[in-house]
Amino acid sequence: MASTWLGTHYVAVRFDDVLVRFDRRMTSAADRVLRPRPRRDWLLAPGLVLLVAAALRLFALDRVGLNSDEAVYAGQSASLADNPHFTPLFPIVRAHPLTMQLLMSPFYRTGVPDVPGRYVAALFGVGTVALVYVLGSVMYGPRVGLVASAVLAVMPYHVIVSRQIMLDGPMAFFATAALTCLALAASGPARNGWLIAAGGFIGLAALTKETAFTLAVAAFVFLSLVNFLWRPARFPLIGAGAALLLTLVYPIVTSVSGGSGGGQSYLLWQLTRQPNHDFSFYPVVVGASMGFAVLLVAALGVLMPRLTGRRFTWREMLLLSWVLVPLLFFVVWPVKGFTYLMPLAPAVAVLAARTLLPLPAKLTTHRRRLVAALIAVVTFASLLVPAVEGVMRPTRSGLAGAGGVPGGREAGRWVNTHVPFGARLMTIGPSMANILQYYSARHCDGLSVSPNPLHRNPSYHAIANADAELRNGDYQYVVWDVYSARRSPHFAARAMDLVHRYSGRAVYTGAQIEGGRPVRQVIVIYQVIP
Amino acid sequence: MNRALALLGATMVAAALPSVTPAGATAPLSPSAAIRHVVVMTQGGRSFDNYFGRRPGVDGIPATSCQLPSSAKQPVCIAPHVLTPASRQLPLLSTAGIEAASINHGGMNGFVRAQASDRSDGMAADGYFRPGSLPLLDDISRRAVLFDHWFAGVPGGTVANRFFGITAKPPGDRQQVPPQGWPVTPTIFDRLSAAGVSWRVYVQNYEPALTIDTASTKQLIGGQVPRVPLLAMRRFLDDPALSSHVMDLDRYYSDLAANRLPALSWIVSTSTTEQAPQDPTRGQQLSRAVINALLMSSAWQHAAFLLSYDDSGGWFDHVRPPTVAGATVGLRVPTMLLSPYAVPGSVNHATFDAASTLKLIEQVWRLAPLSVRDLVARSPLSAFDFNRTPQTTSLIAVPGGGPVPQPRRLVLYLGYLAAFCVVLGLWAVGYRSAQRPLPQPPRPVEPGAR
Numbered sequence: 001m002a003s004t005w006l007g008t009h010y011v012a013v014r015f016d017d018v019l020v021r022f023d024r025r026m027t028s029a030a031d032r033v034l035r036p037r038p039r040r041d042w043l044l045a046p047g048l049v050l051l052v053a054a055a056l057r058l059f060a061l062d063r064v065g066l067n068s069d070e071a072v073y074a075g076q077s078a079s080l081a082d083n084p085h086f087t088p089l090f091p092i093v094r095a096h097p098l099t100m101q102l103l104m105s106p107f108y109r110t111g112v113p114d115v116p117g118r119y120v121a122a123l124f125g126v127g128t129v130a131l132v133y134v135l136g137s138v139m140y141g142p143r144v145g146l147v148a149s150a151v152l153a154v155m156p157y158h159v160i161v162s163r164q165i166m167l168d169g170p171m172a173f174f175a176t177a178a179l180t181c182l183a184l185a186a187s188g189p190a191r192n193g194w195l196i197a198a199g200g201f202i203g204l205a206a207l208t209k210e211t212a213f214t215l216a217v218a219a220f221v222f223l224s225l226v227n228f229l230w231r232p233a234r235f236p237l238i239g240a241g242a243a244l245l246l247t248l249v250y251p252i253v254t255s256v257s258g259g260s261g262g263g264q265s266y267l268l269w270q271l272t273r274q275p276n277h278d279f280s281f282y283p284v285v286v287g288a289s290m291g292f293a294v295l296l297v298a299a300l301g302v303l304m305p306r307l308t309g310r311r312f313t314w315r316e317m318l319l320l321s322w323v324l325v326p327l328l329f330f331v332v333w334p335v336k337g338f339t340y341l342m343p344l345a346p347a348v349a350v351l352a353a354r355t356l357l358p359l360p361a362k363l364t365t366h367r368r369r370l371v372a373a374l375i376a377v378v379t380f381a382s383l384l385v386p387a388v389e390g391v392m393r394p395t396r397s398g399l400a401g402a403g404g405v406p407g408g409r410e411a412g413r414w415v416n417t418h419v420p421f422g423a424r425l426m427t428i429g430p431s432m433a434n435i436l437q438y439y440s441a442r443h444c445d446g447l448s449v450s451p452n453p454l455h456r457n458p459s460y461h462a463i464a465n466a467d468a469e470l471r472n473g474d475y476q477y478v479v480w481d482v483y484s485a486r487r488s489p490h491f492a493a494r495a496m497d498l499v500h501r502y503s504g505r506a507v508y509t510g511a512q513i514e515g516g517r518p519v520r521q522v523i524v525i526y527q528v529i530p
Numbered sequence: 531m532n533r534a535l536a537l538l539g540a541t542m543v544a545a546a547l548p549s550v551t552p553a554g555a556t557a558p559l560s561p562s563a564a565i566r567h568v569v570v571m572t573q574g575g576r577s578f579d580n581y582f583g584r585r586p587g588v589d590g591i592p593a594t595s596c597q598l599p600s601s602a603k604q605p606v607c608i609a610p611h612v613l614t615p616a617s618r619q620l621p622l623l624s625t626a627g628i629e630a631a632s633i634n635h636g637g638m639n640g641f642v643r644a645q646a647s648d649r650s651d652g653m654a655a656d657g658y659f660r661p662g663s664l665p666l667l668d669d670i671s672r673r674a675v676l677f678d679h680w681f682a683g684v685p686g687g688t689v690a691n692r693f694f695g696i697t698a699k700p701p702g703d704r705q706q707v708p709p710q711g712w713p714v715t716p717t718i719f720d721r722l723s724a725a726g727v728s729w730r731v732y733v734q735n736y737e738p739a740l741t742i743d744t745a746s747t748k749q750l751i752g753g754q755v756p757r758v759p760l761l762a763m764r765r766f767l768d769d770p771a772l773s774s775h776v777m778d779l780d781r782y783y784s785d786l787a788a789n790r791l792p793a794l795s796w797i798v799s800t801s802t803t804e805q806a807p808q809d810p811t812r813g814q815q816l817s818r819a820v821i822n823a824l825l826m827s828s829a830w831q832h833a834a835f836l837l838s839y840d841d842s843g844g845w846f847d848h849v850r851p852p853t854v855a856g857a858t859v860g861l862r863v864p865t866m867l868l869s870p871y872a873v874p875g876s877v878n879h880a881t882f883d884a885a886s887t888l889k890l891i892e893q894v895w896r897l898a899p900l901s902v903r904d905l906v907a908r909s910p911l912s913a914f915d916f917n918r919t920p921q922t923t924s925l926i927a928v929p930g931g932g933p934v935p936q937p938r939r940l941v942l943y944l945g946y947l948a949a950f951c952v953v954l955g956l957w958a959v960g961y962r963s964a965q966r967p968l969p970q971p972p973r974p975v976e977p978g979a980r
Contacts, residue, residue: 201953246953249949505787
């Protein structure tokens with residue numbers, strides 16, 4: 001009994017020694033990293049963070065073909081560049097403004113390129129990481145800036161969205177620039193001129209994706225809470241005017257260019273759309289992608305100021321306004337999208353960094369320091385692992401905007417080389433229709449697109465009577481794919497019913513390859529007989 | 531007689547072949563090597579002027595076209611009027627007698643008068659479609675050689691012309707199939723069978739039980755029995771080896787998909803024939819489906835598709851039918867040839883008639899002619915160019931599915947460039963204002979500010 005107790009006590013003491021020694025090493029390492037350094041060293045650390053950010057965003061971008069949204073944006077860019085492969089099928093003016101599409105368009109002038117737009121998006125993502133470093137430095141000093149940029153660099157949500165041709169990534173870049181300008185304006189006397197620049201960047205963000213208007217509201221809420229930025233009032237007013245003016249550029253230029261007819265129905269459609277996710281979508285799905293550990297750390301820092309020793313100032317007001325106003329709007333708004341919260345991610349990263357950094361300094365004992373270091377390690381590890389997973393297996397999610405669609409690119413290329421021009425393909429849903437249309441230059445329509453104009457994207461063509469149109473020979477192929485079948489089992493069954501009714505013959509089968517072997521069918525193209 | 535025709539035909543084939551193989555550095559393909567599949571589809575009841583009378587580049591409706599009135603209430607000169615697919619169309623009569631009255635001794639001005647009856651003033655016969663109003667037909671013709679002097683085989687309607695179309699022998703002015711069936715007459719299918727060349731007759735909505743033995747009087751006038759004369763020939767009905775060549779149109783599509791298309795495919799529509807008062811677009815949808823299926827198949831690379839109309843259906847046409855081998859042919863009918871070796875969008879002005887289809891088949895597979903009519907008929911081989919690389923062509927599209935309209939790109943680029951410049955300027959303003967401290971009272975210290 002005694003020996004057992006002694007043995008246990010001995011093990012406990014030895015383990016304590018190990019912890020203490022480990023903690024000393026960690027503390028000294030942390031001190032080495034975090035102690036004030038000359039300017040040259042502080043350029044090195046952000047450089048390393050940017051390197052990691054770039055690696056995660058640029059590695060193997062070609063692993064999977066474009067998803068539906070990417071195909072639409074890339075198709076718009078190619079039509080802007082007057083690429084003859086795309087102009088007959090992809091209207092330039094659709095649902096969203098055209099900043100990203102215009103920036104990508106020089107890379108889509110010829111052929112059927114898919115990846116260049118992803119590089120543009122990834123560069124915006126890396127740029128946002130760099131801006132977060134500036135933002136954190138302006139608000140809390142370069143150490144917080146460094147940690148915040150490191151958090152964003154490995155945040156799976158930001159990594160995954162930045163690797164796709166989405167409008168939210170560039171919009172988040174301009175939004176972060178606006179946030180930085182707001183922070184600059186509030187950071188000292190006689191800096192109110194930055195409010196004008198902030199208004200400009202908010203306008204540019206709205207010119208990239210219209211959902212950025214929520215950030216204008218967030219900025220207004222912040223300015224209302226910290227009244228010192230209203231003296232003199234001309235700066236916030238000019239900034240607001242600039243934001244409004246720039247937001248109006250899109251409707252004005254589309255109207256002048258003769259393209260207003262293409263986008264006029266979208267607002268009505270957006271206002272009358274059916275909810276696509278419930279209220280738990282953002283907390284659960286997007287929260288998991290941002291990292292629950294990051295969110296927890298950020299929330300703890302705000303809710304428990306004694307933990308960090310930081311008080312509630314204009315800085316927290318700015319960050320919380322930036323996060324909560326859009327979040328509240330999108331939670332209430334019936335239409336939810338995975339990428340919609342992208343501009344919030346930089347603010348969340350800064351909030352997390354402001355909590356993480358003071359912990360080692362505030363905690364005195366070795367064990368508490370160790371706990372703080374472990375929290376930091378766990379936080380980063382909890383981000384890095386899913387981020388790498390998202391890079392290596394981009395088709396795993398199955399959520400719109402959260403990755404690629406298996407087999408779409410390969411099937412589209414097959415159609416391009418094996419199906420005569422003028423052929424039309426009937427897919428289960430519009431997502432695969434967009435992808436196949438992009439790669440094949442053949443007209444594709446989704447079976448699930450509603451004939452009711454209030455219930456469908458105005459860009460999509462509804463198949464009013466699939467049976468009759470197959471009988472008339474209006475469509476020559478029916479496409480089944482696993483991605484659409486998972487999202488819409490009813491129309492997947494309907495598509496297969498039509499395949500059987502019209503003597504469908506499988507002319508192409510795409511399989512998911514794992515370990516060099518096909519593991520399951522992901523897409524099948526059937527030729528049907530009228 | 532047949533032996534003599536065979537010998538003469540072989541001589542004619544040998545004489546004709548060099549004329550379609552222009553001299554050149556590269557050896558052109560022979561018709562037999564280039565064309566391995568001939569698909570013939572015959573619709574019904576449309577004249578050339580009715581469909582293509584206003585198309586540029588063809589022998590179309592003259593500006594002075596004028597029909598004689600059928601009553602004193604009508605104007606002295608009845609000018610052609612425009613039809614649309616939505617126009618209410620009346621049934622027209624199409625017999626040899628009415629056609630002769632319409633031709634009016636070569637005046638080509640008796641169509642309205644010939645169609646006039648107690649229930650119609652005959653004006654309907656003088657209608658035509660504008661280019662663009664039949665987009666499917668326009669699309670087909672853009673991919674084809676259009677013949678603007680292709681005449682129906684014999685004056686009269688469907689019954690007589692369908693029989694002529696496979697036998698090259700005029701049956702007389704018949705309005706219905708003889709109740710006892712057609713007399714024993716050699717057909718092009720006999721020639722093909724004897725030569726070991728595969729053939730099939732694909733019939734829309736085919737009813738195997740509906741033959742001359744079971745057809746009602748009405749079914750001897752319209753439907754599958756008049757349109758497929760084999761179903762009114764006793765020797766075909768009694769011989770399963772021959773009758774098994776007739777099958778439903780669905781089989782055409784599956785044969786194409788399975789690469790089993792026979793050498794000759796004879797497509798017969800029964801319900802969407804385009805004959806007035808039918809909406810012609812329905813029949814053209816069938817033509818599109820048949821052509822598209824061929825274009826999608828591997829058979830297309832060695833195919834010739836001939837789309838024609840058996841008779842003019844009582845519609846006005848301004849060209850007087852010629853006499854061929856001592857017999858008067860019918861009025862002009864629209865005819866198009868699609869092939870990888872045919873020049874798309876071209877117009878052929880030479881004179882052809884329904885016997886030319888038989889001539890084409892006979893030349894490709896070196897068969898003996900059926901009568902003097904196909905012996906002397908002009909061969910459509912002259913419309914091919916076997917020197918050219920086989921052309922692929924796009925499918926015939928659904929009407930209205932044209933390119934999406936696009937805005938002026940320069941305006942978009944300039945607008946966004948201006949926006950970027952504005953933002954850059956605003957940033958510069960902010961930066962400069964931050965560099966220049968403004969004289970203002972000290973900012974009050976916020977409670978809790980660090």
